[in-house]
Amino acid sequence: MKILITGADGQLGADLCKTLKNHKVIPLTIADGDITDFSFVKKQCLAHKPDVIINTAAYVLVDACGDNRDLAYQVNALGARNMAVAAEQIGAALVQISTDYVFGGEEKLRTTPYTEFDVPVPCSAYGASKLAGEDYARHLCRRHFIIRSSALFGAAGAMGKGGNFVETMLRMAKERTELRVVNDQIFSPTYTPDLAARIAQLIDTQYYGIVHITNSGACSWYEFTVEILKQAGIKTPVAPITSDQYPQKAKRPAYSALDNYQLRLLNMAAMPAWQDALKRYLIEKGYIA
Numbered sequence: 070m071k072i073l074i075t076g077a078d079g080q081l082g083a084d085l086c087k088t089l090k091n092h093k094v095i096p097l098t099i100a101d102g103d104i105t106d107f108s109f110v111k112k113q114c115l116a117h118k119p120d121v122i123i124n125t126a127a128y129v130l131v132d133a134c135g136d137n138r139d140l141a142y143q144v145n146a147l148g149a150r151n152m153a154v155a156a157e158q159i160g161a162a163l164v165q166i167s168t169d170y171v172f173g174g175e176e177k178l179r180t181t182p183y184t185e186f187d188v189p190v191p192c193s194a195y196g197a198s199k200l201a202g203e204d205y206a207r208h209l210c211r212r213h214f215i216i217r218s219s220a221l222f223g224a225a226g227a228m229g230k231g232g233n234f235v236e237t238m239l240r241m242a243k244e245r246t247e248l249r250v251v252n253d254q255i256f257s258p259t260y261t262p263d264l265a266a267r268i269a270q271l272i273d274t275q276y277y278g279i280v281h282i283t284n285s286g287a288c289s290w291y292e293f294t295v296e297i298l299k300q301a302g303i304k305t306p307v308a309p310i311t312s313d314q315y316p317q318k319a320k321r322p323a324y325s326a327l328d329n330y331q332l333r334l335l336n337m338a339a340m341p342a343w344q345d346a347l348k349r350y351l352i353e354k355g356y357i358a
């Protein structure tokens with residue numbers, strides 16, 4: 070298959086390029102052009118005529134999205150619209166990458182993982198703009214996969230964030246005598262090679278629609294940090310704090326764990342546990358043997 074990937078130098082994009090190397094991959098980065106520019110998107114699609122387009126490109130800075138709502142909607146919503154329109158015009162399937170942050174805005178605190186059949190209610194401009202991108206993809210490209218994932222960590226690190234959470238905690242544990250980490254936001258950490266491998270399987274099928282793909286299990290940022298340091302053999306103490314004690318500009322969901330319900334309905338293998346994924350990440354990066 071010919072597969073066009075946007076955000077190809079990003080955290081997920083880089084692992085998708087590696088995982089899909091047996092296909093003809095067309096990697097696009099922001100240096101090639103901007104997904105908000107429809108003429109660029111259309112030109113690329115007409116020139117390469119891919120069978121599948123995977124749109125990982127996004128404005129991923131959650132706080133900055135609140136400050137720059139226009140940019141958030143331009144990239145995350147209209148960028149996805151451009152990819153969907155172009156995909157439909159050339160008869161390609163579209164894989165639109167989305168996020169657990171489309172959830173978490175309900176008044177009642179959720180305590181069980183969200184399935185693909187739950188109605189999303191975002192609590193931030195980032196989540197709302199990504200949800201608008203999902204809607205465009207769904208309505209404008211008939212053969213679409215909306216892939217929702219969560220708290221990504223991969224070797225390339227999030228370009229937009231200057232690294233990923235695992236790297237940040239490893240660095241801070243060396244710089245500080247104690248870490249204080251939020252314990253009241255629950256989610257499912259996900260290793261980008263595991264996500265890329267499952268996307269590779271899905272695009273070989275016609276199981277279109279919304280699919281949640283995260284590593285199995287859920288934890289808080291505090292619990293994630295404790296496990297990171299434990300596996301890396303670092304003894305820096307970690308203290309749990311509340312979101313109120315660590316104010317951030319944009320609200321984060323208190324609970325956004327995703328149930329990979331569709332994968333179960335489709336009889337696809339369960340995703341590896343996040344602790345196992347973390348171990349493989351630390352090995353890949355050479356932190357442990």
Ligand SMILES: NC(=O)c1ccc[n+]([C@@H]2O[C@H](COP(=O)([O-])OP(=O)(O)OC[C@H]3O[C@@H](n4cnc5c(N)ncnc54)[C@H](OP(=O)(O)O)[C@@H]3O)[C@@H](O)[C@H]2O)c1
Nearest residue numbers: 076079080081103104126127168218219220221227228229
């Ligand atoms: N990171 C997470 O924890 C997380 C969780 C759930 C879902 N997701 C979703 O997963 C996807 C991939 O995230 P990631 O962590 O791999 O992010 P990333 O490393 O920041 O990759 C995003 C890529 O998109 C590019 N990009 C940004 N704006 C663009 C534009 N207007 N036109 C073309 N390219 C543009 C970025 O380039 P520059 O960096 O050079 O601007 C970067 O290469 C995103 O759709 C995100 O919403 C991420």
